[in-house]
Amino acid sequence: MTNDATLDAAGATLAETKLTKGASNRRPTPLTRRVEDTSAAPAQSGSLIVLTLRPNGDAFAGNRITLAQEAGFDWLTNTHAMGWKSADTGHEIARFVVHGGLEAIGCLTEIQLHIDPQTCEFQWRAGERLMEKLETYATLIDAYLADGFGSPLDKDALAAVAHHIDTVMELRRDAEAVARTYTEPSGEVREYSELSFYYAVTREAGSRKQSYQRVFFDAQPMDYYSGRAQGMRMASEVVNFFRAHKTAKLPLTEIIRQALERCETPHGNMRKAEVANVVSGFMEVIETLIAVGSRQLNPAWLTAQINRNEELQVTWSEREAKRKAALAARLRAGREAAKARRLAQGKAGAA
Numbered sequence: 192m193t194n195d196a197t198l199d200a201a202g203a204t205l206a207e208t209k210l211t212k213g214a215s216n217r218r219p220t221p222l223t224r225r226v227e228d229t230s231a232a233p234a235q236s237g238s239l240i241v242l243t244l245r246p247n248g249d250a251f252a253g254n255r256i257t258l259a260q261e262a263g264f265d266w267l268t269n270t271h272a273m274g275w276k277s278a279d280t281g282h283e284i285a286r287f288v289v290h291g292g293l294e295a296i297g298c299l300t301e302i303q304l305h306i307d308p309q310t311c312e313f314q315w316r317a318g319e320r321l322m323e324k325l326e327t328y329a330t331l332i333d334a335y336l337a338d339g340f341g342s343p344l345d346k347d348a349l350a351a352v353a354h355h356i357d358t359v360m361e362l363r364r365d366a367e368a369v370a371r372t373y374t375e376p377s378g379e380v381r382e383y384s385e386l387s388f389y390y391a392v393t394r395e396a397g398s399r400k401q402s403y404q405r406v407f408f409d410a411q412p413m414d415y416y417s418g419r420a421q422g423m424r425m426a427s428e429v430v431n432f433f434r435a436h437k438t439a440k441l442p443l444t445e446i447i448r449q450a451l452e453r454c455e456t457p458h459g460n461m462r463k464a465e466v467a468n469v470v471s472g473f474m475e476v477i478e479t480l481i482a483v484g485s486r487q488l489n490p491a492w493l494t495a496q497i498n499r500n501e502e503l504q505v506t507w508s509e510r511e512a513k514r515k516a517a518l519a520a521r522l523r524a525g526r527e528a529a530k531a532r533r534l535a536q537g538k539a540g541a542a
Contacts, residue, residue, distance in 0.1 A: 238309035238359070240352065241339035244302040244329055252333035255302065259287065262328035275321065279438040282312035285321060302332075303339070308359035315364075318356030322349050381406075385435075386428045389446060407442060407449040410469040415461040418468025425469070426476030447477065 244251075252258075259265075259273050267274045267283050274286030285306035293299045304325065308317065326349070329336055336344045344352070371383045372393070380394035388409045395402055413421055432441055450470045459471035 242304040244334040258331040318353035322353040412464040419472030422469040422472025
């Protein structure tokens with residue numbers, strides 16, 4: 192990887208040459224640090240991967256920012272840097288690092304791409320997708336991809352880097368699954384989700400066989416008000432989940448269905464500890480979320496969804512009718528062919 196001292200030294204030489212040419216009495220403009228090397232940058236580690244983009248000619252083609260966005264990159268959150276962030280959480284996966292001084296004087300000849308697969312935001316198939324974006328970006332700015340020392344990387348080398356990143360991500364996913372797995376005193380093995388009350392039972396108590404049974408609403412009978420408070424805490428986990436994720440799905444329908452199935456009474460019981468008391472508090476928050484969301488919902492979106500589903504029903508019905516007609520035609524042809532064979536066999540036997 193090219194270090195800051197090398198970049199600054201090169202920048203100083205180029206800046207002095209360009210700024211003092213034909214004007215020896217002019218004081219060179221002080222160089223800035225790398226504009227995208229901020230305090231929010233991820234700490235460098237032994238697992239950091241640095242790739243570089245080098246121009247095929249004297250300089251990169253076009254505007255590196257707009258072309259990066261065209262290639263699928265964008266501004267990172269809360270930092271002045273371009274890169275790739277998770278569409279689900281908005282957290283950084285990879286970032287571009289450039290020397291601000293060299294770019295300011297039009298001498299930028301290297302764009303670094305930093306990714307630490309061990310510590311960055313998790314992204315499934317991150318390596319494969321990142322290489323696709325980088326190759327597109329390289330084409331747009333008329334550049335080639337190299338390692339941190341500037342040695343060009345061919346297709347096989349880039350595929351190896353992508354495979355390494357994906358392998359690390361898979362290991363992280365498996366490690367996180369292990370970290371979420373807990374063995375109860377009874378021997379039951381549970382793999383928890385981000386919600387404390389929603390998990391999968393991977394081995395039942397007293398059994399050695401693997402299983403998979405999801406529990407969507409795990410709650411114990413509680414007194415009325417303490418149960419309602421617990422239900423509201425559980426609902427707050429749902430709220431926090433949707434605040435933290437933009438695309439990840441939560442089986443909310445199954446959670447609500449199982450919660451209602453566990454209700455002993457419709458509205459809770461002030462004289463007895465029941466799961467219904469927990470459900471009462473949980474559903475009050477869910478109802479409030481629906482009420483608030485209804486006031487914010489764009490009616491045009493809802494109308495579009497209704498129209499789309501009506502159109503899909505028409506398309507589905509037409510496709511099903513054609514499928515059934517084709518099936519009936521094949522069956523009829525099969526019966527006629529069988530009848531013809533029987534007649535032919537009968538005539539052959541009579542002869």
